[in-house]
Amino acid sequence: MPITPEQLAHLFLEGKEDEAFDAVKAYQETYSEIEMLEEFITPAMYEVGFLWEANKISVADEHLATGVCDFVLTAAVKPRAKTNSSGKTIVLFGAENEEHYLGLKMVAAVFRANGWQVYNMGPNMPIADAIAGVKRWEPDVVGVSTGFARNEERTERYLNRLMAASPKTEIILGGRYSRLHRKFEQDSRQVTVIDRLENVNSWLRQDEKGVRHATS
Template sequence: MKSQPPGWFADVLLGKPPREARAAAVGLADEQFAPRDVYLQVLAPALEEVGSRWQRGTATVAQEHLATALVLSIMATLAPRLDEPPVVGRSAVLAGTDGELHAVGLRMLGDFLEADGWDIHYLGALTPEGEVERFTADMGPDVVCLSTTLTTHLPAVRSTIAALRRLPIPPLIMVGGRAYGGDAAVALGIGADAFAADVGVASEFLRAHFADA
């Protein structure tokens, strides 16, 4: 199984009955991978493959929706198995930025941080600019994590970050998502404190950062 090409699970998502696809993913977590690796090495590449097929015209938008919904339901099954959370007494607000419908990566981050013992306020996709700021002012989290896939949404991220900086007690601001093309300089350039290319690295960064704080 380890020799499978990166997006191989796309065929399972699109070709098998949903019940079997879910059982297959859970089976991988039982037998082969740590649950976090199922997220990052099986589910994320499978969605990437579905996107490539959509771009090439060999998968439909309906199949893209189906695969996404199935991945989210698999994640809901695997999340309780990620880790036995310690209590860290830290909280994070997680938001998909204005206009942004892509939210699977953000949900993955929420699952990982929750397994690390954080209190997560997950706002999901399409959070209007002013709402992130208002909610953060009310909740006073340690971190705000903003997820963005489309580069056209980066101006909204910049203004959200600027608004968060004006709060009396500004949180650490971490950003991520495909819009940054893996380039931390883009993230820092629009005002973020931190960037991570994947949610495993992000959770390790936050663990280390707040262990020292």
């Protein structure tokens, strides 16, 4: 029987790479890859985040857990033979001061599984560098993970500069606190807020059917 996400979190925190990997593989025997990412690994890392916010673990503990989780993700997620069968491209990055990268890695895996070419620029991307990357690769979609939490003003400045630099490109806003920024989705047809990994799949299915709104 699979262990709980909370138990997986403690394997991450204890640096038990092999046991964590075995737990994830056992989970995959019953559940799909997207379910493994959304319902098992993501809650485990949220648990790590909650423990850190409650001062129950140190920064070093959190970094160790992140490293173990990264190892498990790399080993458990199936490689894809085709990298661009859809003919579409997405550029991913974390907004400035967003230091977490595992969410980006999981989103990248979902897009690759659906045949997208993915350019993952990583976390904590200054806006000038983010804009340069978007101009370089001219993607169909830009995915931004924000760690600004309730700081709407900083998020708004960042997104406004990004939208001004690439007004025809759709932007997906994600991350742990993205649900707090739904005003950007309401204010601009260019922005879509996706706060759960499973909703990425829903968005992709809509994209395949051509039923999503188009940016103007």
